[in-house]
Amino acid sequence: MTPDLMEAGAEALKHHEELVATRQGSGGASYGRVVTGELDVTHGAILYLDDITVSFDGFKALNALNLNISAGEMRCIIGPNGAGKTTMMDVITGKTRPDVGKAFFGSTIDLLRLRENEIASIGIGRKFQKPTVFEHLTVFENLELALKADRGVRSSMFFRLNGEQLDRIGEILTLIHLRPSAQRVAGLLSHGQKQWLEIGMLLMQDPKLLLLDEPVAGMTDEETERTAELFISLEGNHSLVVVEHDMKFIGELTQGGKNGKKVTVLHEGSVLAEGTLADVQSNEKVVEVYLGR
C-alpha cells in the first residue's frame, strides 16, 4: 500500500464517520413502517424523496434533496451537467443507496429496502439516458420480455403469449411506430427508434411511475414532437418524471395537457427552483446557474 493510498483511505473513513454522526437516526425513520406490495397514493403523493444525500468519494452528487411527485403528475426536471439528475434516478430505482434520507413510493413502500428488480415490479419504470434495448433480440421480443407477466424462471420457461397479450404488443408497436420493424433485430434500429423502443418497453410494463432520462436525445424534430404528444397522453393515468436538456421539448410538454405543470431545477445535488416553466426561466438564480454569470 502506498502512503497516499492510505491517506485516501483514512480520509474516506473520516468522511464516513462524519456521515454516520450526522445521520442522527434518520436511517431508522423507516423503522416500523409497513412494506406491502400495494401502492398507497391516498395522500396524493406517488413519490416522496426526503433529505437524500449521496456522496462519491466526498463529492456530494445529491445534497439533502427533497422532491415530491403527485399521483398522475408530469414533472420536468432540468439542470446543468452534474446537477445530480441521473443520480436521483439511480436512488429511486435502487441502483444507488443514499447515505442519508428517505425515499417512498406512495406512502407505504420504502424504496430503500428494495432491489432494482423489485422496484421495477412494484411499478416504477425507467428509461436510461443511453437507449438500452436488447440488441440481439427482435423488436417484438424486446416488447414481449417487458410485457407484464410472472418474472420467475419456471414460468418464463413455459411462457406462451395469449391473444390478449399479442394484441397489447401490437398496440404498443403501433404507438411507437415500429410495427413494420417488429421482426427486425433491435440493434439495427436508428438511435431515435431505439429510444422509442425503450419507451415502448416501459409502456409494456405498465408502470405507475415513469422515469425518463433524456428521452428525446438523438431524435429528429418530428420524433421529438411525437414523443411529447405520447407523454402528454400518458399524464393522469401514469406519473412521469422527465429529465431533459432540450428546452424546446420541455416547452412542448408543459404547454400540452393539464395546465400548471411544474418544472424543477436541480443544481449541485439539490433543488434550486420549482414552479411553472415561465417562473423558473425568469428566476434569477436559475439564469445565473445556466449562464454562469
Place this chain on the structure above:
Amino acid sequence: MNTTSNLKDMSAVLTPPVSPSFGPKTRLLSPKAWTGVFIALAAVLVLVPLFNLVVPAGNPFHLSDYAVQLTGKIMCYAICALAMDLIWGYTGILSLGHGVFFALGGYAMGMYLMRQIGRDGNYQSDLPDFMVFLDWKELPWHWAVSDSFVATLLLVVLVPGLLAFVFGFFAFRSRIKGVYFSIITQAMTYAAMLLFFRNETGFGGNNGFTDFKRILDTPIATPSMRMTLFVLTGLTLIGFFLLARWLVGSKYGRVLQAIRDAESRVMFTGYDPLRYKLSIWVISAVMCGIAGALYVPQVGIINPGEMAPSASIEIAIWAAVGGRGTLVGPIVGAFFVNGAKSWFTQAFPEFWLYFLGGLFIAVTLFLPQGIVGLTRKFNRNAAAEETKA
C-alpha cells in the same frame, strides 16, 4: 384537444384486425434441422453399431474400435461445449472452470468403477488399490455410497450441481461479472485440482482412478459394452441439444440473451438476473458432470489433469471455434478441434499447441461467428448469387 383518443384512433386505423405480421417463434427446430437430428440419431443407433460390430474387420467399411472410442470421447466433449454455449454464448458469462464439473461427474462415476473392481486389483483387497498402497484400513466417509450405481448416478448430477449452485450464488449475488468471473472460475478449478492431487483426500492422488474392470457387474472392455456406452453418449448429446434448443427458444432463453446484451435493462424490467444466471449456470454444470460420467468408463481413466485450468480453457475454445450462440456450432467445434488434435498429436506432436493457439487467434480475428457462422455466410452468399442469376 384530446391526444389520447387521437392516438387510440390512429392505432385503430393502423392495426389490421386479423393475422398480425409478427408473432413468437413456436417451432423447436426447422424441418431441415430435424432432418439433421434424425440423421445423427440414425448414425448413433444404427450405422456406427452396424459398421463396428457387424461388418468384419478388414472390410473397408469396418469402423475400428479406436474410431468408436474416439468419437464417443469427442461426443462427451461436445456436451461440454454445448453446456458452455448456454452459459457463454447465450448468457454472456465466460466460464473458464467448466472442467471441474466435468471432472466431478467423472470422479463420481470413477469411484463406482473402482468399487466394481472388487478383489481383482493387484492387492486382492476389498479396498481400491491406492488405498491399500496408502495403508488405509477402511473406506473414507465419502466413499460410503460408492458401491451403489443409483447413488452414483445421483452424485453425478448432485455434486457438480451443488458446487455450481453455491459458487454461482455467491459470485452472482456479489455481481461479479466479465473477466473477474472468468478468473475466479479458473481459480476454482485450479484449487479443486490441487485438492484432488493430494493423496489424503482419497481420490487416488495424481494417478486418479484407472484399471476399471466392470460396470454393473458386466466386463467393461467388451465390444458390446463399448458400443452401449457410445450409444448412450450419443443419445445424451442429442437429448441435451434438444433440451438446449427448447431452453433458448423459450422466453427464458430470451431473458438470458437479454442479460447478455443489457443486464441493467433486465433488472429494471423487473427480472431478477440472479435467478436466471444461477439456473442456467447450474444446468450447464450438470450437463458437464453427466458428460464426465460418460467419459470415464469409455476412456478408462480419470485424474486431476481434467481439472487443469487449460482443460477448461479448451472447452471455451471448442465453443468459440464452432460458433457461439448457435448450439450446433460448439458441437461442430468440439469435433473439429479434437479431430484435428488426435491427427496432429500423431503426425506432428510438437506442433499441436502452436496450432491450437493459432486457431484460436485466427477464429477471434477472422471468424467471430466461428465455423457455423462462416458456413451460414456462404449459404447466404450462394442464395444471393442464385437470386441474381
